[in-house]
Amino acid sequence: MISANREAKVTVTNLTKSFGDLLVLNDVNFNVGDGEFLCIVGPTGCGKTTFLNLLSKLMPPSKGNICINGEIADPKKHNISFVFQEPSCLPWRTVKENIAYGMEVKKLPQQEIEERLEKTMKLVGLTDCANLYPNQISSSMEQRVAIARAFAAKPDLLLMDEPYGQLDVKLRYYLEDELIRIWQEFKTTVIFVTHNIEEAVYLAERVLILSNKPTTIKAELKVDLPRPRNFLDPEFVEIRKKVTELIRWW
């Protein structure tokens, strides 16, 4: 299922979740390669959030498992980062302290933290606001802080839940490019969940399309286009159409 030249970093097997009688996730299987950028799209209400909560181990699965490097995923052991849809900057910490938070929890040595902070803040263009508090910056900036925090922890697996869902389109394009830049720099394994098909095709190396509830993986598409991608490129449009077709539930 993944590119031949890559090892599977994350293996998801028979992942199933039900709440009482309601089966939300039904026997999901897939792999994510080391350093791969995987997008997951699905119709609204297909259980994307449940899916992510399971992957991040915030919620126990009913059946099946998520393994990172062959071991069952555990936030205390593995390095998992999560960028939430809603703002998640701690208001009592400055931008810099917020970005450092994940690394502090991981108890990295202070010098390492400083080095990574400098690098990430430069990449995300936050150096100038290092000492501002979240209520002094815009919400798009806040989201970039959250993203910087996630990458700076150098996670084994980075989960992103529509991080740009609440931002306007123009800014989104800009931040998507930025995201790709950081990802290429850090070579992180990313699972990016979105309901925006264009965004998925723009970002992903591979797109998984989810079905309606009970959710399974309906299809998988490789996006082998050069970067930076062009929304008007006929190939791009072709893939987008395919994904749209697959996602239709009506």
Place this chain on the structure above:
Amino acid sequence: MENSKDRLILKILPYLGILAVLVIWELIVDLGIVPNTLLASPIQVVKLFFIKLNTADPDGAVLAVHIATSLKEALLGYSLALIIGIPLGLAMGWFVIVEGLARPIFEMIRPIPPVAWIPLAIFWFGIGLTGKAFIIWASGVVPCVINSFVGVRMTNPTFIRMARTYGASDWEIFKQICIPSALPMVFGGLQVALAASWTALVAAELIAADTGLGFLITMGRRLLMPDMIVLGMLMVGLTGVVIGVIVDKVEKRLVAGVRR
């Protein structure tokens, strides 16, 4: 221009308001609308204030001693309320065991008005410092617990999930996320607790004391000196305001950056 004029007016108005009240009050007494035996005029109160600065008669102590007594009692009771109430409330908000153990007892004691503790407090501790500190503690500890508890409970769940995905332990989440997030609520509680403590203090001193601002008020009644009653009331008010301002200053220092 318009703006600076408005600001000037806003600056002057409060003083005008106070001045107006004082003038009307003075007139009411001077013109005999309310007899002098029932209410003292502001000038009489100010006069007594200066007399009481260095005269112990007729109530037995100079003003500074009364204030010092009240402050000592209030600060002792209040700080004990903070030291016990805040950690208890915070822990109740996060740790199920603490909530399960402490909540029923707390809920049972909470509706008892602090003043109702006075008789027992006198039995147990006499009319000295300890008894009053206890009553003040009993009234101050309730808002401390409630606000700290609610503050932790109101922690943004996304913050907790964020910390958890990074692998933070329960204790780390409590320390790094819940406590800072609860701080604005805790400080709100400090103000409420302060008001409650100060009220309880005066009530306690009205009943049993030999010095203190509440005692000064009681003596005013016994000696039929309305000016002394008013002076006592004003000193209670002013001292309360000063402590309130100090708490507010400390709060601003500590919760920089937290959205209010």
